Amino acid sequence: xxxxxxxxxxxxxxxxxxxxxxxxxxxxxxxxxxxxxxxxxxxxxxxxxxxxxxxxxxxxxxxxxxxxxxxxxxxxxxxxxxxxxxxxxxxxxxxxxxxxxxxxxxxxxxxxxxxxxxxxxxxxxxxxxxxxxxxxxxxxxxxxxxxxxxxxxxxxxxxxxxxxxxxxxxxxxxxxxxxxxxxxxxxxxxxxxxxxxxxxxxxxxxxxxxxxxxxxxxxxxxxxxxxxxxxxxxxxxxxxxxxxxxxxxxxxxxxxxxxxxxxxxxxxxxxxxxxxxxxxxxxxxxxxxxxxxxxxxxxxxxxxxxxxxxxxxxxxxxxxxxxxxxxxxxxxxxxxxxxxxxxxxxxxxxxxxxxxxxxxxxxxxxxxxxxxxxxxxxxxxxxxxxxxxxxxxxxxxxxxxxxxxxxxxxxxxxxxxxxxxxxxxxxxxxxxxxxxxxxxxxxxxxxxxxxxxxxxxxxxxxxxxxxxxxxxxxxxxxxxxxxxxxxxxxxxxxxxxxxxxxxxxxxxxxxxxxxxxxxxxxxxxxxxxxxxxxxxxxxxxxxxxxxxxxxxxxxxxxxxxxxxxxxxxxxxxxxxxxxxxxxxxxxxxxxxxxxxxxxxxxxxxxxxxxxxxxxxxxxxxxxxxxxxxxxxxxxxxxxxxxxxxxxxxxxxxxxxxxxxxxxxxxxxxxxxxxxxxx
Amino acid sequence: xxxxxxxxxxxxxxxxxxxxxxxxxxxxxxxxxxxxxxxxxxxxxxxxxxxxxxxxxxxxxx
Numbered sequence: 134x135x136x137x138x139x140x141x142x143x144x145x146x147x148x149x150x151x152x153x154x155x156x157x158x159x160x161x162x163x164x165x166x167x168x169x170x171x172x173x174x175x176x177x178x179x180x181x182x183x184x185x186x187x188x189x190x191x192x193x194x195x196x197x198x199x200x201x202x203x204x205x206x207x208x209x210x211x212x213x214x215x216x217x218x219x220x221x222x223x224x225x226x227x228x229x230x231x232x233x234x235x236x237x238x239x240x241x242x243x244x245x246x247x248x249x250x251x252x253x254x255x256x257x258x259x260x261x262x263x264x265x266x267x268x269x270x271x272x273x274x275x276x277x278x279x280x281x282x283x284x285x286x287x288x289x290x291x292x293x294x295x296x297x298x299x300x301x302x303x304x305x306x307x308x309x310x311x312x313x314x315x316x317x318x319x320x321x322x323x324x325x326x327x328x329x330x331x332x333x334x335x336x337x338x339x340x341x342x343x344x345x346x347x348x349x350x351x352x353x354x355x356x357x358x359x360x361x362x363x364x365x366x367x368x369x370x371x372x373x374x375x376x377x378x379x380x381x382x383x384x385x386x387x388x389x390x391x392x393x394x395x396x397x398x399x400x401x402x403x404x405x406x407x408x409x410x411x412x413x414x415x416x417x418x419x420x421x422x423x424x425x426x427x428x429x430x431x432x433x434x435x436x437x438x439x440x441x442x443x444x445x446x447x448x449x450x451x452x453x454x455x456x457x458x459x460x461x462x463x464x465x466x467x468x469x470x471x472x473x474x475x476x477x478x479x480x481x482x483x484x485x486x487x488x489x490x491x492x493x494x495x496x497x498x499x500x501x502x503x504x505x506x507x508x509x510x511x512x513x514x515x516x517x518x519x520x521x522x523x524x525x526x527x528x529x530x531x532x533x534x535x536x537x538x539x540x541x542x543x544x545x546x547x548x549x550x551x552x553x554x555x556x557x558x559x560x561x562x563x564x565x566x567x568x569x570x571x572x573x574x575x576x577x578x579x580x581x582x583x584x585x586x587x588x589x590x591x592x593x594x595x596x597x598x599x600x601x602x603x604x605x606x607x608x609x610x611x612x613x614x615x616x617x618x619x620x621x622x623x624x625x626x627x628x629x630x631x632x633x634x635x636x637x638x639x640x641x642x643x644x645x646x647x648x649x650x651x652x653x654x655x656x657x658x659x660x661x662x663x664x665x666x667x668x669x670x671x672x673x674x675x676x677x678x679x680x681x682x683x684x685x686x687x688x689x690x691x692x693x694x695x696x697x698x699x700x701x702x703x704x705x706x707x708x709x710x711x712x713x714x715x716x717x718x719x720x721x722x723x724x725x726x727x728x729x730x731x732x733x734x735x736x737x738x739x740x741x742x743x744x745x746x747x748x749x750x751x752x753x754x755x756x757x758x759x760x761x762x763x764x765x766x767x768x769x770x771x772x773x774x775x776x777x778x779x780x781x782x783x784x785x786x787x788x789x790x791x792x793x794x795x796x797x798x799x800x801x802x803x804x805x806x807x808x809x810x811x
Numbered sequence: 812x813x814x815x816x817x818x819x820x821x822x823x824x825x826x827x828x829x830x831x832x833x834x835x836x837x838x839x840x841x842x843x844x845x846x847x848x849x850x851x852x853x854x855x856x857x858x859x860x861x862x863x864x865x866x867x868x869x870x871x872x873x
Contacts (some may be wrong), residue, residue, distance in 0.1 A: 291848075331819040338839070338846045345861045635869045642838050645830045649839075653825045660821075723821060 138234075140298065140759040141168075141729045142229040146184050148207040148222040150178045150200065155810040159228055159729075159761060160794025167752065167792045168761040170810075171769050172799030173564040177808040178763035179733050180305050188224040188240045190299045191269065193260065195308060195733065198397055205260035206244055208807045220244045228296070236296060237283055239272040286493050297728045301328055303730040305719055309735040311396060312713040322716070323688040329720045330657040336652040342643045346636060347371055348617055353632050360526055360622040363615055370612040377605045381598060388594045391587055398584040405572050405580075412740060413565050416767060419774045420562045424555055431551040438544040445537045455528045455546065463527050480509045554770075561767040664719030665690075665712070672711045672750050682712070690716070707743025714747075718754065729759035736768045736785060742777035744768075745782035752792040818843050838868050 141159040146152040159168045172178055180200070185192040193205070204211060206222045214220050227234065245266040261267050273292040274283040297305065304325060327333055343605045350367060403409060483505050487495045495501045620636055623629045660805040666682035669692070673679060681693040690703060692712065704712065721727075735751075736744050751760075762769075764785070773782040782788075798811040822843065830836045841864045845857070 168841050330821060332822075334818065334843055334846050335822065338842050341846070341857045341861065342842070345865075348858055435863060631869075635865060638835075638838070638869050639865065641832075642835050642842075645832075645835055646839050649822070649825050649829045652829060653822060656825065657821065723819075 138230050138728060139228050140230065141226065141761065142234065143225075143227045144181065144184065145225040145227075146223075148210050148220065149184050149187070149224055150180045150205060150207065151412070151806060151808040152180070152184075153207055153210065153805075153807045153809070157181065157797055157810055158673070158795055159759065161759070162794040163231075163757070165792055165794030166755070166757065166759050167789060168759075168797070169759065169762050169769065169786075169789070169793055170794045170797045171766055172808070173560055173766060173801065174568065176799035176801040178799060179308070181360060181763055182731055182733055184224045184307075185226055185306060185731065186302060187295050188226050188238055189297065190302070191240065191271075192299075193304075194302060196260075198401070201260070203260070206262070206263045207807065209807050211262065214246055216246055218246050221244065224458050233278070234276040235290075237272075237274040237278070238293065239274075239580070241272075243268040243270070247556060250369045270553040300333075301728075304329055304717060306733075307717070307733040308733045309710070310733070310737045311400060312599070312710065312717070321686065322690060324689070325716070325720050325743075326657050326661055326684075326723075327654070330649060330653070332654055332657070335646060335653070339643060339646055339650065342639055342646070346616070346639050346643070348664050349632060349635055349639070350540050350616065350623075353629055355628065356623075358663070362620065362675050363622065367612065367615045367619060370615060374605065374608045374612060377601060377608060380601050384594055384598050384601070388591065388598070391590050391594060395584065395587045395591060398580050401580050402577065402584065404568075405577050410569065410572065413569055415774075416740075416771065417562060417565045417569070420558050420565070420767075420771060422431065423772060424562065427551050427555045427558070431548060431555065434544060434548050434551065438541065438548070441540065441544065459525060470770060478480075480505055484509070527655075557766055557770045561771055564765065564767060576771045655686070658688070660723045661716070661719045663714045664722045668715035668718050668754060669712055672715060672747070672754055673708060682715075705743065707739040707747065710739055711747065714754070719757075729761065730755065731761045731763065733763040734768070735762050735764065737765070741773065742778060742780070742782065744785065745773045745775070745788065748785040749771075752789065753782075818847060834868055838864065841867075 143159065144157045146155045148154075151428055157168075157170060160166065170178060170181060179195050179197060180193075182195045186192055186194040187205070193200075206220055210220055221241065221243050223239065225237065225239040228236040228238075244261065244616050245268070246262075247266060255427055271289040273286045273289045275286065275292075276282070277284045293299075327336075347367065351364060353364070356364060359543050482491070483495065484502065487502070489495050489501070495505070498505070523757050551666075620633070620640070623636070624633045662682065662684040665684070669682050670679060678695060680695045682690070683693070684690050690712070692708075736747060739747060769786050770784050772784050774780075775782065800811055801808045818840070823840070826836055826839060830839070842861065845860050845864060
C-alpha cells in the first residue's frame with residue numbers, strides 16, 4: 134500500500150517571474166484527471182513547474198537559458214519599486230488526497246532594495262537582483278481533520294522530503310522535449326530505478342554501517358601491539374578513502390553542470406535544426422490553410438445570417454402591428470364574417486357559365502341570375518375575407534419570432550466558434566513566426582562549438598571519476614582485508630567479547646543488507662522492464678512490429694522487432710517519446726512515492742498520426758493519475774495533420790477533452806511583461 | 812507530525828525473503844527507518860542513533 138495518493142489542488146503565485154498574481158486550480162475529479170495549462174511560448178508554462186520546485190526546494194529546476202539572466206521577482210513590480218522598498222513574492226502549493234486537503238506548502242521571499250539603479254535587472258545567486266537583500270520564509274502545514282484546520286510543522290525540509298524528495302522531482306515534473314534525451318543515458322535509467330525504489334536508503338545504510346563498524350573497531354582500547362598496528366593501518370586507510378571520496382564530490386557537481394549545459398545546447402540545436410524549421414514551416418502552412426478556410430466559412434455564415442435577418446426583420450420589428458392585425462382577423466372569424474360563406478370565384482363562375490351545379494341552365498327569366506348578382510354584391514367584402522385568410526397564414530409564419538431568435542442564435546454560436554478558432558490559430562501562427570524569426574545562424578554555430586567543448590569536458594570529468602573510483606575500490610578492498618584481520622585478532626581475546634559480538638552482529642547485518650540490495654536492484658529492474666514493455670506495446674501504434682522491451686543488468690534499454698532484432702536507433706521520435714513515457718510510468722509503479730505528474734511540452738517533439746495517437750492513448754495509459762499538461766496552443770488546439778498519409782486528425786484538445794477537468798489559458802501582456810491565468 | 816513515511820514495501824518484502832535471522836531482520840528495518848529519518852533531517856550524526864539501535868540487539872553480558 135502506497136503512503137499517499139497525492140493530487141495538486143492549487144498553485145498560487147504572487148510576483149514570481151512573469152506572474153503578478155495568479156492562481157491555478159487543478160482538477161481533482163477522479164474521472165477527469167487532466168488539467169491543461171495552455172499558452173504561447175514565453176507565456177510562462179515552464180515557470181509553472183519552476184514555481185512548484187522553487188516553493189518545495191527553493192530552486193528553479195527547469196529554468197530556461199533566457200530566464201537565467203532575469204530576476205526571480207516580477208520585472209514590472211521591480212521596476213515600479215523604489216530604494217528602501219520591500220518587494221514580496223510568494224508561491225503556495227496545496228495538495229490533497231482522496232479524503233480532502235492534505236498539505237499546504239508556502240515559500241515567501243521579501244526583497245529589500247538597497248539601491249534603485251539600472252543594475253536591478255542583473256542577478257546574483259538564486260536569481261536575486263544584485264542590489265537587494267533577500268529574506269526567505271517557508272511554511273509547511275498539514276490538514277488536521279480532527280481539528281478542522283491547518284497545523285504547522287516545525288520541520289519544513291524534512292516534511293518536503295517526506296512528500297517528494299528533491300532527487301525524485303524530475304520523475305514527476307518533467308519536460309517532454311528533454312525526456313527522450315534524458316532517457317537515452319544509461320546512468321539516468323539506473324539512477325531512476327535506484328531513486329524511486331529507495332535503493333539509495335539501503336546504500337546509505339550500508340555506508341553508515343561500514344563507518345559504524347570502523348568506529349567500534351577504532352574505539353577498542355587495551356589492544357596488544359600487533360592488533361594495535363592493524364588498528365592504526367585501518368585509521369590511515371579510512372582517511373585515504375575519505376580523501377578519495379572528497380575528490381569525487383566536486384567532480385560530480387561539475388559533471389552535473391556540464392550535463393545540464395550540454396542538454397541545453399542539444400535542445401537549442403534540435404529546436405533550430407533544419408528538420409525542426411521544416412516542421413514549423415509545415416505547421417505554419419497548415420495553420421494558414423485552416424485559417425483561410427475558417428475565414429471563408431465565417432464570411433458565408435455572416436452573409437447567411439444577414440440575409441436571414443433581412444428576410445425576417447419585418448416579423449421581428451413589426452410583431453406588435455401584426456399581433457393587432459391578427460387580433461382583428463380573429464374577431465371577424467369569431468363573428469363568422471370570414472371566411473365568406475360563398476366564394477367570389479364560385480359566384481363569378483356561375484354567372485359566366487350559367488350552369489348550375491345541379492345541371493340546370495340558369496337564365497334571366499328564372500330570376501336565378503339576379504339572385505346570384507345580389508349575392509355577389511352582398512358578399513363583396515368576402516374578397517377582403519379571402520385576403521384576410523391568406524394574410525392570417527402569412528402573418529402567423531412571420532410572427533414566429535421564437536424560431537427566428539433560435540435560428541439567429543445558432544448562426545451566432547457558429548460565428549463565435551469560428552472566430553475563437555481563428556483567434557487561437559492566429560496566435561499559434563504568430564508563435565511559430567516568432568520561433569522562426571528567432572533562429573539565428575551565428576548563434577547556432579556558436580552553440581555547436583560550445584557543444585563540442587562540453588562533450589570533451591564531460592568525457593574528461595567522467596574519465597577522472599573512473600580513475601578515482603578505481604583507486605577508491607582498491608582502498609576499500611584493502612580496508613576490508615585489514616578489518617577482517619582486526620576482527621580475527623580481537624575475537625581471539627576474551628577481554629573484547631562484547632565489542633567482538635557487536636562487530637560480528639553488524640558485519641552479518643551489513644552482508645545481509647548487501648545481498649538484499651543487489652537482489653532488490655535486480656527485482657526492481659525486472660519490474661520496471663516488465664511494466665515498460667507492457668505500456669510501450671500498449672501505446673505504440675505499430676503493434677505488430679515490436680515484440681519486446683528489455684533493460685539489461687547494465688541498464689541498457691532495448692526494443693526488439695518481432696523477428697528478434699534490436700531497434701533502439703531505428704525508433705521514430707514519437708516511438709522514443711512513448712518508450713520514455715512508458716519507462717517513467719513504470720518507475721512510478723515501483724516507487725514508494727505518489728506525486729502527481731506535471732509534463733511540460735508533452736507532444737512538442739511528435740507530429741502527425743503519432744501526436745494523435747499519443748493524445749488518444751495518454752488518458753488510458755495514465756489512468757487514475759492526476760496529470761497536468763503545460764502545452765502550447767499549437768500542440769493543443771491545432772488540427773493534427775499527417776502529411777505522410779495525407780490525413781487531418783482532430784486537435785489534441787478534441788481528443789483529450791472528455792478527460793480534462795480544468796483548462797487554463799496563460800495570457801502574456803507584453804506592455805507590462807506580465808502573464809495572467811484565465 | 813501526523814503523517815508517516817514508510818519504507819518501500821518492496822524492500823521489506825525482499826528483506827524477509829533473503830534474511831532468515833529475525834533479529835538481523837529487525838535490526839536492519841530499524842536502521843533503514845533511521846536512515847529514512849536521517850535523509851529527512853539532513854546530515855545528522857548517525858553514530859549515536861546506530862549505537863542506540865544496536866544496544867537493543869547486542870547487550871553486555873549476553
